[in-house]
Amino acid sequence: GAGVSQSPSNKVTExxxxxxxxxxxxxxxxxxxxxxxxxxxxxxxxxxxxxxxxPDKSGLPSDRFSxxxxxxxxxxxxxxxxxxxxxxxxxxxxxxxxxEQYFGPGTRLTVT
Amino acid sequence: xxxxxxDPGPFNVPEGATVAFNxxxxxxxxxxxxxxxxxxxxxxKLLMSVYSSGNEDGRFTAQLNRASQxxxxxxxxxxxxxxxxxxxxxxxxxxxxxxxxxxxxxxSS
Numbered sequence: 617g618a619g620v621s622q623s624p625s626n627k628v629t630e631x632x633x634x635x636x637x638x639x640x641x642x643x644x645x646x647x648x649x650x651x652x653x654x655x656x657x658x659x660x661x662x663x664x665x666x667x668x669x670x671p672d673k674s675g676l677p678s679d680r681f682s683x684x685x686x687x688x689x690x691x692x693x694x695x696x697x698x699x700x701x702x703x704x705x706x707x708x709x710x711x712x713x714x715x716e717q718y719f720g721p722g723t724r725l726t727v728t
Numbered sequence: 729x730x731x732x733x734x735d736p737g738p739f740n741v742p743e744g745a746t747v748a749f750n751x752x753x754x755x756x757x758x759x760x761x762x763x764x765x766x767x768x769x770x771x772x773k774l775l776m777s778v779y780s781s782g783n784e785d786g787r788f789t790a791q792l793n794r795a796s797q798x799x800x801x802x803x804x805x806x807x808x809x810x811x812x813x814x815x816x817x818x819x820x821x822x823x824x825x826x827x828x829x830x831x832x833x834x835x836s837s
Binding site for chain 2: 649651657658659661664666672707711713715716717718719720721722
């Protein structure tokens with residue numbers, strides 16, 4: 617079956633612009649996660665959605681970052697007024713509850 | 729203290745070698761454990777779940793020691809294709825899984 621998909625696969629933007637990254641989780645998965653990974657670094661947790669519960673936003677690095685999950689399915693991560701330090705790969709994952717996560721291929725964001 | 733800690737390596741081993749990675753987790757309430765593999769510039773992929781009784785999948789064996797709060801991964805008869813970063817993961821109900829920063833393995837011919 618279809619895995620987690622993310623779009624765009626690559627995004628180049630100018631400093632100060634807003635960007636939106638999209639994640640389509642595996643159908644039926646109740647949990648959705650966003651991470652970012654800078655080159656050569658580990659995964660940095662950003663936000664976690666579980667069903668209808670309030671999302672865990674504890675990993676969002678600043679108020680320029682926000683995420684939504686509409687209808688318990690597709691999620692959008694928005695970064696406002698992008699900075700060069702936002703350049704990274706943004707990974708989305710989904711799971712059934714707290715079972716194993718399946719990752720999408722990521723969006724590579726470059727802020728110039 | 730980080731919730732999940734791993735030796736970053738790198739571990740450099742010849743083909744055919746046996747190599748073991750350990751990882752420790754700090755939250756005793758953790759209930760689910762996994763090993764993921766991440767190739768360079770790719771997303772992490774599930775390698776195997778880790779069960780209390782230990783489990784084996786081909787050349788890979790995972791063990792969990794709840795008393796000492798550590799998880800291990802043993803790779804036998806290493807192949808060139810095993811070269812990757814191995815991520816240790818722990819989780820508990822209702823919260824996001826916690827990933828370690830990974831251990832890098834390089835297998836050479």
